[in-house]
Amino acid sequence: MDLFWLAVSTIAVGVFGCVAWFWGSNMILDRIWPPRGPNAGDNIRKANQVRPWLFLGPAILFLTLYLVYPVIDSFWRSLHNANGSRFVGGANYSWLLGDGKFRESMRNNMLWLLVVPALSTLFGLIAAQLTDRIRWGNIGKSLIFMPMAISFVGAGVIWKFIYEYRAAGETQIGLLNWIVTSLGGQPQIWLTLPVWNNFFLMLVLVWIQTGFAMVILSAALRGIPEETIEAAILDGASPWQVFFKIKVPQIMGTIAVVWTTITIVVLKVFDIVFVMTNGQWGTQVLANLMYDWMFRGTPDYGRGSAIAIVLMILVTPIMIWNIRNARREAG
């Protein structure tokens, strides 16, 4: 019981600390430059120059310490040898260019980038639209969302019961092979079929990420003002037209957000590949390759970090696209 109260009080202290910072710092700011009295206008202007940084302060601090610093550290390590004792310049990068596994990972990551965000967003949109219109929608949502709540190791087992292979003639315990053999086909070792196995792995991530897309898109769909939809219906628009011509354009921004987020998840995809194939049979991806070099057997940070840097460079186009978006929204 003691532990319980200690836990509760720590939680309270932690949360209170955050609230206190924002509230307190704004109070102080308003004291220094009160938004009333003779200099009100001047004060507000001054305060407004400082306030964004009060609002952003904690976030910037965290981002710098917990993300920017490790990135710089990785970059530094990527210029060094396996145990960081010697500066090797670009040697790790030139090694990467010649490494077969790296090229395979790049190719696979590109495939993942093409397939997973598109399918997840599409299914998520369909799921959101359908479940918003039915009585048992909340239950339906929860069921589609459930894969998100299952740990990756659990997901690995789930899909083992789908893809598992047993020799022809034995009882199949994998659903897919059972279906195939029931229809008179030969059982397949799905996860070793060249190129196709990548798609079987992608399916797992689509299955998981659809729940994410659905939740975000559903919130956006519900945010569309009723009257625009009603107006369209009164004008005689069919449900399809309402969906594609009215709703989808209104939530285009959110769709882009979902797409971007899933794209980044895909860039970092690691657990699924790690648990199911560990990158064998031509399914290697960048994040798993990086893990291999960093933690498998004798670690080589130089190479692991170089792969991490490549991974981060790949996100640049998305960043540029976001800068342009932000400028447009601001203007």
Next chain:
Amino acid sequence: MRTILYLTATALSAAALSAGGAAAQLVIEPGSDDRINWQSLEDFKAAHPDLEGQSFTLLGPWLGADQELFTSVIAYFQDATGARVNYSGSDSFEQQIVIDSEAGSPPDMAVFPQPGLAADLAEKGHLKPLGEDTAEWLRDNYAAGESWAALGTYAGPDGEQALYAFPYKADVKSLVWYVPENFEDAGYEIPETYEDLKALTEQIAEDGETPWCIGLGSGGATGWPATDWVEDLMLRMNSPEDYDAWTTNELPFNDPKVVAAIEEFGWFAGNDDFVAGGTRGVSSTDFRDSPKGLFDSPPACYMHRQASFIPSFFPGGTVIGEDADFFYFPAPAEGDLGQPVLGGGTLFALLSDNAAAAAFVEFLKTPAAHEIWMAQKGFVTPHSGVNPEAYGDETLKKMGQILLDATTFRFDGSDLMPGAIGAGAFWTGMVDFVGGRPAQQVADRIQQTWSTLN
């Protein structure tokens, strides 16, 4: 604000520590079982009177049942010294030990399942040398002691060779598991030589049955069971010196001798008539599922080559020695290679100057520390000073005997190679080989990776 947070967090973890300190029970009442050398425990206790109240952290790979067994041994150390051992097991041990020692918060002691990683940490200066006395003790008290001492001896940060890790708990890998009654029913004899083993394989196939169950699947480590096969075959086709040279790459991976051993493995695994599920099934069958074929009716296979741990994956209720048994993976009759045995072991290394942790190494030298685990299950030891009668069952005793009788004992080669090979390219290569790539190409490719290591 931050200070308050920090204090609360500290208070919380302090409370947690005292709450969790339930005393572990001793599984065997001291003095009750006369197979165990209780005197050695008393001597140890007398030699370490000043550890009362101290504690150290120990990180290892054992979880589940293994963790329980190891904890039962730790209890005797705690009882004798009054010091406390905080053992924690991790399935991502390799990752965690690297992160913790690099970040400056290592455990006081760690149990390494692979010597390669220990060697790497020793070179970076994270491990403390155990001293020449302990090395001497290993040479004198372990069967084939020289090779056990060598297993824990690495170059330190200054390049000096020293003993950094203490081997405790061994595995025997050169075992073939079978169901005696199935052999009896079919009239098969346990092969005495490697030639007999191949003849038996062919005979079973001729009878329209499948001789072997081989499964390489292991999630992220898929392929490793095949490396054990190749290592066992290396020891049966080449001298121990060649084997040693192979693990250090003095003998290149694509040397004809190595390629021949891989091809020899292909003789078993590459023949659809010899393996359950056909060659295609080999790389995708999980190694944990694969021995189950022995127990199917009708049997999916008759033999399964795997290390001493595998019975924990036999179907529930299987009695070893009756329902299932093992024989030594036999050596060729021709030639002078004797009876080579492939094995493995876990290594204890110190990462701090904690006195209690250092005393734990001394504890591991006592026969009692070995006999207490032997009397339970899943433990064999090369310690020649222990009482073999202490083994909990005949099976363990038989394995222990294989270990003590070996004319050549060699450690799992993939554990000795650099991680990128032994826990990477070698695994993947074997999956490729079983998938149909020629042995020469596979070996060339592994050698190529090895050459690029800096």
Next chain:
Amino acid sequence: MEGMAGQKSTLVWAVNISAFLLVLLWTIPTLGLLVSSFRDRDQIASSGWWQSFSASEQTGFVRTGTDADAVQRDGLYVIEGNVLAEGQSLVAWGTRARDPGAHQPGETVETSDGWQLTVAEDGAYVLTSPTPFEMRRGERIFLTTKAPPKFTAANYQRVLTAEGLGRAFMNTLTVTIPATVIPILIAAFAAYALAWMRFPGRALLTAAVVGLLVVPLQVALIPLLRMHNEIGIGKGYLGIWLAHTGFGLPLAIYLLRNYMIGLPREVIESARVDGATEFQIFRRIILPLSFPALASFAIFQFLWVWNDLLVATVFLGNTREQLVMTGVLRELMGSKGGEWEILATSAFISIAVPLAVFFAMQKYLVRGLLAGSVKGG
């Protein structure tokens, strides 16, 4: 109106059916896991989970009694017993592994040792020999049996009574709740600043947040733990809260900013004209309007922290007292893994809390809808 109603009901049906199909497709894999969590390990390995609902035919063996069980009758040595377990029915039997279904129930055959063996339909067997039996283990009788579906709660019992699960549950809550709430708070303010305040470098900062989304966790572990050790935080709750906050922030800021920028400009502008301070606007207008986005991010962050093992073992440690739920569940699975039944059960036990959170949060997703209509009016 009539015609429209008819059209509408067709549409309702179509929506219901397609929603049902989609949900079914998404649920089947998880259903497999759920069913498997009620089966024992041998069952999981021997048949598909979808077959567990129908009576199954199984082949296995049982052993007869040994010489100790033998009685003498009419000058013969006899061992008797029953091969069937509760609920099973006999289809065929045999004495050799290679031909386990050679004999019909009721047949009498001679075994390789020269004994007579009969197995009746009801499973009763009689093994007779003219001479005393000599065997250490009973003779194997191979059986093909039909058994009704069988499920067990033993896996759940094993996991739920696991040592330290209760304490690990508390640990997990202690980690999860602040690690969910703190990043939301910090991110909400930052997102508002990025969405609605004017200051130089705003677009660049937004893009930087997107860029930081992609930083792989693995590269951050060593430098961050080292930093924690050096500034004296070490391993503990404070460290793990900070770490989870750092890792969760980019997604939180990104999602919230994009939601907030979609809020109606007029409301905010008119509040500004009315002389409301930025802090008031944030608290009275932005926060209530952003509830759906806050709730959805809260769900994701909660899930991620709840299911995390890696960050917990690195920043909290994994001694008995520090273990989180995922750690305890992992311990149950053993060093070599492969205990699918425990894995399946664990997955369902650990999913319970996140799902409850999801249900609780759905209310707030709806509340967002109401707020939207108010602003519309």
